[in-house]
């Protein structure tokens with residue numbers, strides 16, 4: 541008999557859809573299975589205010605296939621010019637649930653990010669009052685700090701003191717990659733949570749660097765050593781409600797990845813829940829998938845859990861080598877490989 545698992549419909553709490561012609565491909569890929577997704581604001585120019593967020597949201601909604609219910613939850617990009625008034629407006633506008641902190645220069649399209657982190661102290665109260673979450677790309681950016689140490693340094697220098705100064709601030713440490721980050725999140729109150737990607741559970745830096753450099757494994761924060769991968773696996777297997785699904789699916793066209801200066805980001809949305817199911821199965825923890833994918837996220841955000849269900853079956857299928865991406869093409873994570881779990885439509 542085919543093995544199968546039925547879970548509450550999941551959500552993706554960290555997703556890049558991009559904009560323009562590629563939305564016809566990125567939106568259906570997520571909307572086919574996710575009830576909601578947190579839409580990252582690092583467009584060029586970034587999504588900085590309520591008006592821009594709502595316009596972007598309607599461009600996304602216009603690409604949701606008929607018959608699917610998909611609710612994009614929007615995020616404002618924090619800049620040096622973000623004001624308390626802009627946070628209040630965002631709350632009133634609706635559909636905006638968070639602000640995103642990118643230390644300037646940390647990752648793709650982060651040039652407008654915050655250069656003065658003292659800014660956060662001014663905004664912390666208004667965020668708390670309006671129940672707007674703070675989402676953090678947790679890496680320092682100084683050129684003298686080794687790229688493998690950047691998350692740990694951010695934790696020690698920025699996040700630990702920030703969390704201590706604002707014990708009521710709800711924050712998500714996005715796409716964590718280290719044991720240090722997992723331990724920090726576990727040690728904090730219920731106001732601090734983290735998202736974990738497929739690639740950081742499934743891979744370590746050897747996968748990216750041994751036997752030839754694999755640009756499709758390159759993302760930020762960069763894959764770490766296997767002991768960190770193991771710690772992230774332990775975090776999800778623990779069943780702790782502080783950890784939830786955020787793919788950080790971050791599509792870049794094939795040519796922009798397979799390049800002398802390749803972009804950071806893995807494209808996993810086309811098979812997101814299937815990829816997580818495979819990892820949880822490998823870890824002997826399929827019973828923890830539903831909490832991670834469908835319960836912990838809405839519980840943290842104070843939103844209702846989705847009311848319908850999806851079913852996954854254990855059945856081999858082949859991931860495509862390439863997929864359409866606007867007028868371009870993209871190489872998805874696990875391209876051409878056999879995947880072992882399939883959504884039962």
Ligand SMILES: NC(=O)N[C@@H](CC(=O)O)C(=O)O
Nearest residue numbers: 556647648759760790804805
């Ligand atoms: N994760 C990535 O490697 N890239 C993301 C940016 C981000 O989430 O940091 C992107 O937008 O391409």
Ligand SMILES: [Zn+2]
Nearest residue numbers: 647677714760
């Ligand atoms: Zn990021």
Ligand SMILES: [Zn+2]
Nearest residue numbers: 556580788790
């Ligand atoms: Zn991201």
